[in-house]
Amino acid sequence: MTTDLFTEYERGDFFDEVFDARGGVRSHYRPLLERLRALAPGELRHRAGLRDTILRNLGITFAVYGEAQGIERTWPLDLIPRIIPADEWHQVERGLVQRVRALNCFLEDLYLGERAALREGVIPAWLVQSSGGFCREAFGIPVPKGARCLVAGIDVVRDAHGTYRVLEDNLRTPSGVSYVLENRATLTRVLPLAFAHRVRPVNHYGASLLSALRNLAPPSASDPPRIVVLTPGIHNSAYFEHAFLARQMGIELVEGRDLVVDDHVVFMRTTRGLSRVDVIYRRVGDEFLDPAVFRSDSVLGVPGLLSAARAGNVSLANAIGNGVADDKAVYAYVPGLVRFYLGEEPILPNVDTYLLWDRDQRAAALSRLHELVVKPVDASGGYGIVIGPKATEEELAGVRKAIEAKPRSYIAQEVVALSRHPTLIDDAPRGTGRIEGRHIDLRPFVLTGEKIEVIPGGLTRVALRKDSLVVNSSQGGGSKDTWVLAAGENGASR
Amino acid sequence: MMLARHAEDLFWTGRYIERAEDTARLLDVTYHGLLESPLLDAASAWRELLEQLYLDQAFSAKGLPVTDSAVTEFLVLDPDNAGSIVRSLARARDNARNVRERISTELWEEINTLFLELHARDLRTDLEREPYQLYRFVKSRCQTISGVSAETMSRDDGWRFLLLGRMLERAEMTCRLLSVRFRRSSRAAVTSDVHYWIAVLKSVSAFEAYLRAHRAQIEPQDVLEFLLLSREFPRSVLFALRASESELVRLGAGTGPTRPERLLGRLRADLEFMDIHEIVENGLLAALDSLQQGVLAVAESVERHFFRAAVRPELHVCESV
Numbered sequence: 001m002t003t004d005l006f007t008e009y010e011r012g013d014f015f016d017e018v019f020d021a022r023g024g025v026r027s028h029y030r031p032l033l034e035r036l037r038a039l040a041p042g043e044l045r046h047r048a049g050l051r052d053t054i055l056r057n058l059g060i061t062f063a064v065y066g067e068a069q070g071i072e073r074t075w076p077l078d079l080i081p082r083i084i085p086a087d088e089w090h091q092v093e094r095g096l097v098q099r100v101r102a103l104n105c106f107l108e109d110l111y112l113g114e115r116a117a118l119r120e121g122v123i124p125a126w127l128v129q130s131s132g133g134f135c136r137e138a139f140g141i142p143v144p145k146g147a148r149c150l151v152a153g154i155d156v157v158r159d160a161h162g163t164y165r166v167l168e169d170n171l172r173t174p175s176g177v178s179y180v181l182e183n184r185a186t187l188t189r190v191l192p193l194a195f196a197h198r199v200r201p202v203n204h205y206g207a208s209l210l211s212a213l214r215n216l217a218p219p220s221a222s223d224p225p226r227i228v229v230l231t232p233g234i235h236n237s238a239y240f241e242h243a244f245l246a247r248q249m250g251i252e253l254v255e256g257r258d259l260v261v262d263d264h265v266v267f268m269r270t271t272r273g274l275s276r277v278d279v280i281y282r283r284v285g286d287e288f289l290d291p292a293v294f295r296s297d298s299v300l301g302v303p304g305l306l307s308a309a310r311a312g313n314v315s316l317a318n319a320i321g322n323g324v325a326d327d328k329a330v331y332a333y334v335p336g337l338v339r340f341y342l343g344e345e346p347i348l349p350n351v352d353t354y355l356l357w358d359r360d361q362r363a364a365a366l367s368r369l370h371e372l373v374v375k376p377v378d379a380s381g382g383y384g385i386v387i388g389p390k391a392t393e394e395e396l397a398g399v400r401k402a403i404e405a406k407p408r409s410y411i412a413q414e415v416v417a418l419s420r421h422p423t424l425i426d427d428a429p430r431g432t433g434r435i436e437g438r439h440i441d442l443r444p445f446v447l448t449g450e451k452i453e454v455i456p457g458g459l460t461r462v463a464l465r466k467d468s469l470v471v472n473s474s475q476g477g478g479s480k481d482t483w484v485l486a487a488g489e490n491g492a493s494r
Numbered sequence: 495m496m497l498a499r500h501a502e503d504l505f506w507t508g509r510y511i512e513r514a515e516d517t518a519r520l521l522d523v524t525y526h527g528l529l530e531s532p533l534l535d536a537a538s539a540w541r542e543l544l545e546q547l548y549l550d551q552a553f554s555a556k557g558l559p560v561t562d563s564a565v566t567e568f569l570v571l572d573p574d575n576a577g578s579i580v581r582s583l584a585r586a587r588d589n590a591r592n593v594r595e596r597i598s599t600e601l602w603e604e605i606n607t608l609f610l611e612l613h614a615r616d617l618r619t620d621l622e623r624e625p626y627q628l629y630r631f632v633k634s635r636c637q638t639i640s641g642v643s644a645e646t647m648s649r650d651d652g653w654r655f656l657l658l659g660r661m662l663e664r665a666e667m668t669c670r671l672l673s674v675r676f677r678r679s680s681r682a683a684v685t686s687d688v689h690y691w692i693a694v695l696k697s698v699s700a701f702e703a704y705l706r707a708h709r710a711q712i713e714p715q716d717v718l719e720f721l722l723l724s725r726e727f728p729r730s731v732l733f734a735l736r737a738s739e740s741e742l743v744r745l746g747a748g749t750g751p752t753r754p755e756r757l758l759g760r761l762r763a764d765l766e767f768m769d770i771h772e773i774v775e776n777g778l779l780a781a782l783d784s785l786q787q788g789v790l791a792v793a794e795s796v797e798r799h800f801f802r803a804a805v806r807p808e809l810h811v812c813e814s815v
Contacts, residue, residue, distance in 0.1 A: 026720075056610065057607050058602075058603055059606045061604065156584070167544055196631055234591060240594075243594035243595040244594075245595075247596075253596075258499055269497065271495060271496055271498050271800040271801075272496075
């Protein structure tokens with residue numbers, strides 16, 4: 001083999017998505033690598049420039065926007081796609097569907113049912129009630145068909161053995177799906193030759209989401225129901241996605257000030273007066289939704305919205321109060337909830353987790369804190385995480401103190417040696433660009449409609465900093481187009 | 495029917511794009527007109543332009559001398575000047591971004607790219623070295639935006655508000671252009687200077703259309719009539735008002751004319767059936783001024799009727815469509 005992009009690639013002591021333990025290329029990556037290796041030197045860097053132009057012109061950005069400087073950071077898309085073979089994906093998909101089914105059952109039972117899991121000790125009642133995401137106001141608010149996690153983003157990682165594990169559940173307003181679609185559209189334009197495989201499409205997401213939202217229409221809704229997307233507004237970092245989804249579904253994107261509640265019915269302000277709204281896909285957090293119930297200083301919400309939902313005149317997706325189920329301490333009980341509500345063994349395992357209010361587990365965790373990851377139970381976006389092996393003595397002492405003061409507020413987990421994937425590192429000002437291994441995770445998107453559906457693949461996030469395990473885009477993460485191969489596609493070139 | 499806030503954003507997207515384009519036109523014609531007529535007093539020409547754009551006070555607040563470079567920089571690239579081309583296009587982009595999901599991706603891409611490219615240029619150097627190229631760039635890119643919107647947007651209410659904004663802004667700006675030129679011509683005794691009127695026509699891309707209509711006879715009064723009253727030429731005041739009116743009619747609920755429709759209908763009829771000699775005899779500048787005020791009144795009425803109406807539930811509940 002001649003010198004090429006991968007000659008100097010260091011596989012490292014991790015599970016590598018492309019290269020097996022002996023350095024051979026996994027069969028489902030062979031056609032892609034053949035084509036990448038055939039590229040002229042510098043060609044990938046040239047294509048990276050093209051990618052940046054396309055993303056910038058389309059305004060696919062994620063930084064906070066300000067008129068003065070006007071130039072946002074473009075979305076970081078790596079040119080080398082991640083590939084998941086059909087059979088492997090089939091297992092992941094089954095596991096995700098199972099997990100979301102159980103979570104929907106748990107939430108429905110908690111807020112409208114018998115609270116069986118609590119009564120029977122599957123999960124401690126005090127733990128549920130002390131969760132920041134637990135919401136008393138959600139009691140009695142009907143959710144048609146129990147579709148509480150209408151959109152779930154379940155973060156999945158692969159450990160040192162390549163086993164897929166759930167790292168966390170995002171059941172409130174998970175974001176990132178627009179980038180799944182834009183990544184695919186961009187890669188087909190920038191690197192068409194890479195598509196050496198039959199890849200399952202993702203661009204039906206808008207239609208699937210709309211049909212799931214229709215399924216949620218209250219009995220009193222008009223036919224077809226009027227559905228809107230509720231955004232906090234243009235300054236929200238995910239605004240691009242909110243606009244994207246409204247456009248994909250062909251429905252209105254509204255802000256709180258566009259809606260008004262009268263006699264427990266929600267209306268939007270139009271050029272011809274007020275018009276009734278039946279279903280709201282809201283991307284505004286619980287605490288900002290209704291200033292009459294939650295934070296009275298919220299200007300993002302709609303006064304009276306909860307009363308309208310309680311009267312069954314409008315449906316909200318995702319449902320209010322879902323945060324209790326993506327609390328990181330409640331996470332440890334999800335496998336138990338799967339067994340309890342579905343009578344099935346969980347298909348996707350969790351990451352081993354220490355519950356720190358339990359004296360024995362706490363003692364065990366504190367004795368080897370330098371080997372564990374500590375996470376606050378209610379934060380997302382990678383904030384507040386302390387990774388033991390990389391932390392200083394002061395940081396460890398600080399987190400130890402914090403745990404001892406508030407054991408309910410943290411969990412500790414084994415460090416997962418996230419799988420790595422070859423990634424184009426083009427920070428060098430000259431040269432042809434290098435390819436190095438970087439840690440990745442995966443956020444698949446799961447929709448609860450008439451059936452539970454998973455969009456093939458999801459958002460693969462990349463920790464762009466060398467050896468970093470933090471993949472969040474707010475912390476310098478990148479992304480990859482994620483290919484799920486069509487059934488029968490085992491990697492043979494076409 | 496559409497969300498009132500979105501209608502407003504589209505209306506203003508249309509206005510700002512048109513404003514940027516027309517400002518480039520006005521600058522182009524003033525700047526090159528001065529070069530061709532070395533006897534004219536440059537400072538008073540620039541002052542008149544600033545007055546017509548209602549920006550004379552904002553400019554004098556800067557304490558700068560009235561020179562070519564100071565005024566052109568103020569009108570093209572000054573970020574503090576709400577009426578500068580750069581600011582107009584930034585606001586057009588802000589408004590378009592607010593309704594990102596309602597406009598086509600191609601249209602958004604055109605607006606966004608124009609904004610980004612303008613920011614990437616060294617505008618000061620462009621103004622020094624090749625102002626013609628810069629104005630041409632702005633004009634042609636604004637026209638591209640119109641073309642892309644016409645070819646990619648459905649003729650729904652969103653499209654109508656976009657077009658209504660553009661056309662009302664255009665009617666007003668053409669009035670301003672005529673005021674600037676006729677005020678100057680009455681003072682500087684250039685009324686018979688053919689080159690002067692050719693420049694005016696060219697500044698609104700009307701030269702060739704005018705020649706076809708008037709068989710190469712260039713008379714100031716004919717130029718005035720053409721730019722005010724042509725039914726065929728898309729930048730004449732009457733054309734812009736008629737286009738606005740037909741969009742307003744379609745935007746109505748079909749229950750009789752709305753308030754903006756009444757105002758505009760009267761304004762358009764007054765103009766349409768007026769004799770050009772009559773206008774000149776009764777005082778052209780006053781007529782242009784009252785026309786301009788009439789257009790502004792229509793725009794304000796559009797805002798009140800469509801964007802601020804849906805406030806009290808008991809008054810405005812309408813049937814779901």
